[in-house]
Amino acid sequence: MHAFDYHRPTSLADAKALYATLEDPMYVSGGMTLIPSMKQRLAAPSDLIDLSSLSELQGIAQLNDAHGATLRVGGLTRHNEVADSALIQQHMPVLGQVAAAIGDNQVRNRGTLGGSIANADPAADLPAALLAMKAVVNTQDRQTPADDFFLDLFETALDAGDIVVSVDFSPPLQAVYEKFRHPASGYAVVGVLVARYADGVRVGVTGAGPCAFRACAMEEALNQEFLPQAVDAVDIPDAGFNSDMHASAEYRAHLIKVLTKRAVQTLLS
Numbered sequence: 001m002h003a004f005d006y007h008r009p010t011s012l013a014d015a016k017a018l019y020a021t022l023e024d025p026m027y028v029s030g031g032m033t034l035i036p037s038m039k040q041r042l043a044a045p046s047d048l049i050d051l052s053s054l055s056e057l058q059g060i061a062q063l064n065d066a067h068g069a070t071l072r073v074g075g076l077t078r079h080n081e082v083a084d085s086a087l088i089q090q091h092m093p094v095l096g097q098v099a100a101a102i103g104d105n106q107v108r109n110r111g112t113l114g115g116s117i118a119n120a121d122p123a124a125d126l127p128a129a130l131l132a133m134k135a136v137v138n139t140q141d142r143q144t145p146a147d148d149f150f151l152d153l154f155e156t157a158l159d160a161g162d163i164v165v166s167v168d169f170s171p172p173l174q175a176v177y178e179k180f181r182h183p184a185s186g187y188a189v190v191g192v193l194v195a196r197y198a199d200g201v202r203v204g205v206t207g208a209g210p211c212a213f214r215a216c217a218m219e220e221a222l223n224q225e226f227l228p229q230a231v232d233a234v235d236i237p238d239a240g241f242n243s244d245m246h247a248s249a250e251y252r253a254h255l256i257k258v259l260t261k262r263a264v265q266t267l268l269s
């Protein structure tokens with residue numbers, strides 16, 4: 001690991017101001033991805049800005065807005081906090097299900113929502129949830145719908161210095177997450193979240209492509225008929241899909257269909 005300086009600001013404004021003055025800084029939240037990357041010298045920031053003291057990034061709350069039931073989850077919320085939250089269990093249990101499916105207990109005790117989505121690992125679970133659940137990512141000065149947030153492999157719509165302050169979710173009528181888990185790492189080989197809203201079905205997919213995406217053809221088929229067999233005829237082109245020693249692109253495309261059907265069956269039963 002290269003030498004670096006450590007900072008622990010206590011306000012969002014101070015963290016942003018610090019970032020602007022330093023040579024090659026990086027934010028750190030849970031450190032579950034960044035610290036191993038630094039140990040392997042894949043990342044070598046001049047300075048680490050620890051976000052863990054920023055109260056603006058903490059908490060889970062229900063907003064009384066025009067949408068009624070929006071749930072706002074702070075960027076520093078750890079995966080186990082999401083999994084254990086009574087508010088989430090009551091209004092959006094599927095998000096707790098997703099968080100509980102992440103890695104192992106140690107990872108869930110440290111890893112954060114903001115860190116996970118800022119990192120945008122192609123096999124991370126939460127991006128599929130954000131896409132399927134009409135999420136909006138709040139940084140210090142703008143709001144970005146999840147549909148516009150995940151751009152490519154480890155690439156998001158965040159600009160340098162942006163901080164994920166919170167994420168707003170619209171609780172669906174019904175939703176379930178199906179994950180084909182990598183047996184060693186626990187990451188998703190493929191994960192599919194199917195959510196039903198009054199205005200239609202949304203299907204978020206992770207693990208298959210360079211970043212999470214919505215399976216729009218599946219959504220159309222399920223909006224016609226919400227049955228597992230409705231997706232049988234849907235073509236899932238695998239061009240550009242991930243292909244490695246664990247699963248070919250073709251197999252990942254196959255998994256999307258299998259997991260979607262499984263999710264629909266679960267929601268119907």
Ligand SMILES: Cc1cc2nc3c(=O)[nH]c(=O)nc-3n(C[C@H](O)[C@H](O)[C@H](O)COP(=O)(O)OP(=O)(O)OC[C@H]3O[C@@H](n4cnc5c(N)ncnc54)[C@H](O)[C@@H]3O)c2cc1C
Nearest residue numbers: 029030031032033034103111112114115116124125164186
């Ligand atoms: C062994 C292991 C198994 C794992 N298994 C899974 C799994 O099954 N599924 C899964 O989804 N994930 C998995 N993870 C990832 C883990 O869940 C964390 O979510 C992830 O490491 C990032 O969160 P973090 O808070 O640790 O971020 P950090 O490591 O602190 O930061 C990651 C990146 O995000 C940036 N960042 C952090 N916080 C913010 C913020 N608020 N705003 C803007 N930028 C920010 C940092 O600068 C850095 O670039 C696993 C990790 C490990 C080590």
